[in-house]
Amino acid sequence: MVSCEQVLALLAKAFVLITMLPGSEQGAHEKRLLKNLLDEYNILERPVANESEPLEVKFGLTLQQIIDVDEKNQILTTNAWLNLEWNDYNLRWNESEYGGVKDLRITPNKLWKPDVLMYNSADEGFDGTFQTNVVVKHNGSCLYVPPGIFKSTCKIDITWFPFDDQHCDMKFGSWTYDGNQLDLVLNSENGGDLSDFITNGEWYLIGMPGKKNTIVYQCCPEPYVDVTFTIQIRRRTLYYFFNLIVPCVLISSMALLGFTLPPDSGEKLTLGTYFNCIMFMVASSVVLTVVVLNYHHRTADIHEMPQWIKTVFLQWLPWILGMGRPGKKITRKTILMNSRMKELELKERSSKSLLANVLDIDDDFRNVSAGGNNASMTTSLGGGFMRHPTTIEEAAMPSSGTQRDLQHILRELQFITNHMKKADEEAEVISDWKFAAMVVDRFCLIIFTMFTIIATVAVLLSAPHIIVQ
Numbered sequence: 001m002v003s004c005e006q007v008l009a010l011l012a013k014a015f016v017l018i019t020m021l022p023g024s025e026q027g028a029h030e031k032r033l034l035k036n037l038l039d040e041y042n043i044l045e046r047p048v049a050n051e052s053e054p055l056e057v058k059f060g061l062t063l064q065q066i067i068d069v070d071e072k073n074q075i076l077t078t079n080a081w082l083n084l085e086w087n088d089y090n091l092r093w094n095e096s097e098y099g100g101v102k103d104l105r106i107t108p109n110k111l112w113k114p115d116v117l118m119y120n121s122a123d124e125g126f127d128g129t130f131q132t133n134v135v136v137k138h139n140g141s142c143l144y145v146p147p148g149i150f151k152s153t154c155k156i157d158i159t160w161f162p163f164d165d166q167h168c169d170m171k172f173g174s175w176t177y178d179g180n181q182l183d184l185v186l187n188s189e190n191g192g193d194l195s196d197f198i199t200n201g202e203w204y205l206i207g208m209p210g211k212k213n214t215i216v217y218q219c220c221p222e223p224y225v226d227v228t229f230t231i232q233i234r235r236r237t238l239y240y241f242f243n244l245i246v247p248c249v250l251i252s253s254m255a256l257l258g259f260t261l262p263p264d265s266g267e268k269l270t271l272g273t274y275f276n277c278i279m280f281m282v283a284s285s286v287v288l289t290v291v292v293l294n295y296h297h298r299t300a301d302i303h304e305m306p307q308w309i310k311t312v313f314l315q316w317l318p319w320i321l322g323m324g325r326p327g328k329k330i331t332r333k334t335i336l337m338n339s340r341m342k343e344l345e346l347k348e349r350s351s352k353s354l355l356a357n358v359l360d361i362d363d364d365f366r367n368v369s370a371g372g373n374n375a376s377m378t379t380s381l382g383g384g385f386m387r388h389p390t391t392i393e394e395a396a397m398p399s400s401g402t403q404r405d406l407q408h409i410l411r412e413l414q415f416i417t418n419h420m421k422k423a424d425e426e427a428e429v430i431s432d433w434k435f436a437a438m439v440v441d442r443f444c445l446i447i448f449t450m451f452t453i454i455a456t457v458a459v460l461l462s463a464p465h466i467i468v469q
């Protein structure tokens with residue numbers, strides 16, 4: 001059981017303890033201290049003991065997050081904390097004289113503070129920092145850590161997109177003091193503080209080195225000091241690899257597959273409408289597919305095969321690509337023989353062909369019948385079934401009935417031979433065109449495969465780096 005008196009005694013003890021705590025009188029001490037410190041304080045005064053010495057300000061940057069990399073407007077948006085440390089000669093006190101008060105938090109508009117700004121700011125308000133309190137210690141050391149959203153201009157070079165690295169500077173310096181009055185010093189040799197950095201999904205942070213620059217301009221003797229941090233980021237390619245590069249490669253390989261389809265399947269052209277990535281390649285593949293289809297469906301009535309197409313698509317290209325046709329072997333020998341045959345054919349055409357000879361006989365026959373026997377005409381006969389001179393002699397016998405029959409038979413014979421010959425020629429021309437279409441297809445397949453492989457390898461190899469996790 002706890003009695004009422006015991007409870008009262010405990011409460012009394014607690015009261016005594018609370019009132020005896022060392023901080024209990026701090027309110028009064030702090031009030032007096034603030035009064036003594038700030039009554040005489042002038043925030044315009046540079047707080048140094050010796051006016052001819054510069055005030056040293058230790059400067060640092062803590063990067064929290066990369067919020068946005070705006071390639072179009074060339075702006076990098078970051079969340080960062082500045083870190084400013086200096087010693088204020090006018091803010092010192094003996095802690096034992098003020099009840100052990102070691103430090104104070106004072107709003108920055110009551111104190112002198114270095115006017116350090118980011119030079120390459122693209123912010124509407126220029127300075128995007130939040131004015132936090134300054135922590136002042138009894139020996140005068142001041143610590144000011146304003147957080148802020150910084151919008152800095154950055155020259156973004158997307159030549160190697162999506163395999164690109166970007167280097168974005170953040171240049172800090174005093175806006176009005178020169179190096180003889182305010183000396184900025186990096187607070188860490190390693191540059192920016194990245195211990196709190198939140199990783200970015202699109203960008204991999206390589207590092208953030210910092211550098212102090214001291215520049216003396218020709219006009220003025222005093223140095224100008226700035227501290228520049230460089231945010232080095234590398235684009236994560238995995239996203240683009242799966243969303244850009246892989247589809248491109250797949251689509252271009254589909255363009256290649258189009259050339260292996262037989263033209264009769266009718267899918268060649270529809271396949272050509274898929275592609276939108278490798279515009280040049282796709283466009284030319286469609287054009288060539290149309291050429292192939294056009295060749296494939298050509299007939300002898302409408303299209304004669306020009307000599308150059310015969311030479312290129314029926315002889316040289318198939319020979320180079322190692323293509324053959326049933327019954328027609330293509331080697332260098334056959335190509336050379338073919339051209340020699342053509343020369344002979346041309347020569348032969350200038351002399352009399354078989355059918356022309358038949359016609360001549362017909363004419364001669366009539367002439368003979370009208371003007372008497374002329375044996376010399378047998379000498380002009382070329383060949384075939386008319387070769388035997390006696391047949392002609394018999395046919396040349398002056399008898400009007402047999403003469404007309406013979407004439408008739410000859411005409412019919414001529415017609416049938418003509419027709420058969422024409423059909424043969426047409427079939428050959430059609431098969432020639434089909435073969436030419438096949439050759440163009442094969443040629444395109446090889447050229448486009450080479451183009452795709454070379455282009456893909458060249459692009460991937462020429463990039464400075466390929467994959468960042």
Ligand SMILES: *[C@@H]1O[C@H](CO)[C@@H](O)[C@H](O)[C@H]1NC(C)=O
Nearest residue numbers: 048049050051052053054180
């Ligand atoms: C102030 O500093 C300058 C240069 O460091 C020195 O020459 C001068 O003696 C100093 N004055 C005092 C009062 O300490």
Ligand SMILES: *[C@@H]1O[C@H](CO)[C@@H](O)[C@H](O)[C@H]1NC(C)=O
Nearest residue numbers: 093094095096097098138139
């Ligand atoms: C602080 O004040 C106490 C008492 O007034 C004195 O003994 C001590 O030397 C002072 N310390 C300094 C650093 O001035």
Ligand SMILES: *[C@@H]1O[C@H](CO)[C@@H](O)[C@H](O)[C@H]1NC(C)=O
Nearest residue numbers: 086087102137138139140141
């Ligand atoms: C001021 O005192 C703190 C400890 O209270 C110490 O860390 C700091 O170095 C001192 N600064 C100077 C300039 O003496």
Ligand SMILES: *[C@@H]1O[C@H](CO)[C@@H](O)[C@H](O)[C@H]1NC(C)=O
Nearest residue numbers: 363364365366367368370371
């Ligand atoms: C054969 O007769 C025709 C007329 O019937 C004549 O035009 C032609 O010149 C003659 N041919 C010869 C070789 O005499």
Ligand SMILES: *[C@@H]1O[C@H](CO)[C@@H](O)[C@H](O)[C@H]1NC(C)=O
Nearest residue numbers: 364371372373374375376377
């Ligand atoms: C036969 O015809 C040729 C021309 O075709 C002529 O030169 C020759 O004199 C003719 N012979 C006779 C016997 O008519």
